[in-house]
Structures are given as structure tokens and as C-alpha cells.
Amino acid sequence: MRPAYPPSPPPELRARAARIRLACFDVDGTLTDGRLHIASDGTESKSFHVHDGLGISLLRRAGIAVAFITARSSAAAEIRARDLGVEVHTGVKDKLACVEGLRTRLGLDADAVSFMGDDLTDLAVLAAAGLAAAPADAHPAILASVHWQSSLGGGAGAAREFCDLVLAARGDAGIAADAAGAGQ
Numbered sequence: 001m002r003p004a005y006p007p008s009p010p011p012e013l014r015a016r017a018a019r020i021r022l023a024c025f026d027v028d029g030t031l032t033d034g035r036l037h038i039a040s041d042g043t044e045s046k047s048f049h050v051h052d053g054l055g056i057s058l059l060r061r062a063g064i065a066v067a068f069i070t071a072r073s074s075a076a077a078e079i080r081a082r083d084l085g086v087e088v089h090t091g092v093k094d095k096l097a098c099v100e101g102l103r104t105r106l107g108l109d110a111d112a113v114s115f116m117g118d119d120l121t122d123l124a125v126l127a128a129a130g131l132a133a134a135p136a137d138a139h140p141a142i143l144a145s146v147h148w149q150s151s152l153g154g155g156a157g158a159a160r161e162f163c164d165l166v167l168a169a170r171g172d173a174g175i176a177a178d179a180a181g182a183g184q
Helices: 011-018 050-061 075-084 095-106 120-128 158-169 173-181
Strands: 022-025 065-069 087-089 113-116 131-134
Touching: 011 131, 011 158, 022 050, 022 095, 022 158, 050 065, 050 075, 050 158, 065 075, 065 095, 075 087, 095 113, 095 120, 113 120, 113 158, 120 131, 131 158
Parallel strands: 022 065, 022 113, 065 087, 113 131
Antiparallel strands: none
């Protein structure tokens, strides 16, 4: 018999996930595998997982605001965010200040904000998040400081697994049943 998906999280984690109204994601190493493909002319490309995109679309359908926040200036991240209809902040020097600005603008308490990140530049914002999450291949210091860790790596479905966790905790897991028109 196949286990239930997503697996039922512990009650404290489920309660944290149920409060989320703003889901923020780092890009490099979280929504991508962290590799940068730079051509000789200086153009950059990144690979995003289509499952992550659908998960993000489902969060939006459930009324959760979504934002990409990255330290790198990235046309690829801006294009992907536009494709998914989410807010994007590139070239961010202080991710915590950026997330706090979004939270304040939306009138949310800190416990209604999640952040998923993978490396040391994400530590401060993860510490302030109501639900801190990381891909399985995040830096060890990140893995030691988050509330939840994906079983999947960055750019390999980790963000989708996180989205499914939040949707299930909020009772919105059934939203995936009519996802055919959600776009990826």
C-alpha cells in the first residue's frame, strides 16, 4: 500500500503551515539546482522545475501571496516569476528587510510568512519566518535551523513538496484536483 501524500506532518508543523499567507522563495539553489549557466557572451540561463511552478500556481489559487527573493540580478528569475504571476525581487542585498517590507505591506503577522532558502545568505530571513523551509541539499547550517526540510533538492521539486505541505495543512489539498488550468 502506498503512503499518503503529502505525509501528515507533526501537529506543530501543520499549525505553522496552516497560518501561511505569504510564501517567499530564494531562487538559486531553491527554485533551481544552484548551477549558473553563463554563455561566452555573458547571458545566463537557469533551469526551473515544472512541478515547482504548478505548486506555486496552486498556492496563488488558494489565496497565498508568493514572492521570489534573490540576491542575484537575474532576468531568468524575473521571466519565471512573470510566467507564474508572482512578485519578484532581484539583486536584493537584505532579504530580511525585503520580506519584512512585503509582510508589512500585506498587513501580515510574522507567523503568516514562510521562506524557503538554501544557503548562508538566507539565515536571517529564515530565523524570522513563521515557517522556515529548505531543500534537502541546502547548506548544513540551513538544515539545522529550519522548521521543515524537503526530501528533494533545490530545482528538483523541493518547492512543490513545500507547496503541497502548506496546501494540505490549510485544507486546500483538493485544489490540485482541478489544477488542469493552473499553468506551470
